[in-house]
Amino acid sequence: MAKTSARLLALLSLLQTRRDWSGTALAGRLDVSLRTVRRDVDRLRELGYPIAAAKGPEGGYRLGAGTDLPPLLFDDDQAVALTVALQIAATTRGSGLAESAERALNTIRQVMPARLRHRVTALDVTAVDGSPAQPAEPVGGDALLTISAAVHAREVLRFDYGSGGTPAARRAEPHHVITRGGRWYLVAWDLDRDDWRTFRVERMALRTPHGPRFTPRALPGGDVATFVTGAFRGSGDATGDWPCRGTVILDLPAAVVARHTRDGLVEPIATDRCRLTLGSWSWPGLAAAFARYDADIEVVGPGELTEAFADLARRLSRAAAGRVATRAPAGGE
Known part of the structure; x- marks a missing residue:
């Protein structure tokens, strides 16, 4: 049987996990008698924990809320x-x-x-704005603690990385642990690729021991949120901005467009017209983003966006006619 102090902590932890417990259930979880459970409940009450009891053959217990509740305990x-x-x-x-x-x-x-x-x-996590991602495998606290400890100690991480097939052995200098869109990532300098990389933590199988200590490199842009945002947007610089950005005028009220625009600038022009500025990873992608609004579009600029609309129109016209673009064979005339 556990010592009284340890048993009281275990009992309090159980009472915090759900609303109601029967005396028999608590006795079974603690491997003690019902009489011992009653005595331990009385001891917790003496310490200031408001535990309510229900009458019955087995009895029931509930940890109540109160203004004088002592500090809660956590495992x-x-x-x-x-x-x-x-x-x-x-x-x-x-x-x-x-x-x-x-x-x-x-x-x-x-x-x-x-x-x-x-x-x-040593646990240091940064939240970065991002759209919700598809559900991923859960990440355990031990993995986050181990990676964060390596970041704190400036030690090279060794791990196998991959989601299918044979994982690749990797070595990286860890710099930041981030969470974005419901997923966990490690920002690190990949020693094998000689470049910055963003690794998904649930795909990392950590190896021990860690590698040698390293001198941290300067992160492009100096800000992890800016760097990660730029990496996910395909930006080639350290600004974190989209590589392609353009502006159009839509024949829709600004209030309507704003409800469906998460990462853009909406400016009212008239009661039924507005100016919209968006970014994307490519010009065709940007044209398609504007085209999803059910309204007439007037391109403000730049010229690359106008060309992307023309190219998109040709593709959609062929798709509507059921035709496929004819491509010249590789190496042909």
Whole structure:
């Protein structure tokens, strides 16, 4: 049987996991008698925890909410999850919670046991704006802690990387752990490709031990959010902007267009017209993005966008006629 103090912590942890517990269920989980459960519940009440009891052969228990509730207790996994959540809130732009989340994070770290505080201190996660991605395999707290520790210690990571087939062995200098669109990524300098790369964490099978220490390189643009945004948009520079950006006038009210535009600038011109500026990874992609609005379009610029609309019109015309473009064979005239 576990010692009384350890058993009380286990009981309190169970009471926090769901609304109601029967006495028999608690006794089974703790491997003690119903009488011991009743005594332990009384001890927790003496410590200030409002535990309500229900009458019956087995009895039932519920941890209530109260203004005098002592600090809640967390196991290691919960502490890691809470730290990650607070870091995301602290780095999310425009959330209005950054300062409060940072203060809460400092408070949580102060009350953690030393063994866990040392690991969690190295955990550094940055939230980057991005559209929700397709569901991915879950990422465990141990993986995030291990990668973050390597970032903090400036140690080369060795891992196998891939989602199918034979994973490729990789070596990289880790710089930032980020979350974007519901997925986890590592921003790192790939030693084998001699370039910056963004790795999906759920595809990384970490190897131990880590490699040698390294001197951090300057991240292009100096800001991880800008760099990652540019990487996902296919930008060739460090600005993070789309490589292709253009402006059109739509025969739709600005309020209507704004409801369906997440990453663009909408400017009203008249009650039923507006100017829309968008970006995309290619000019045909940008033309298609504008074409999805059910309205007449007037191109403001640049010229590449006008040419992309003409090319898109030809493709759509052939598709509507059921014809396929004839391509010259490779090497032919």
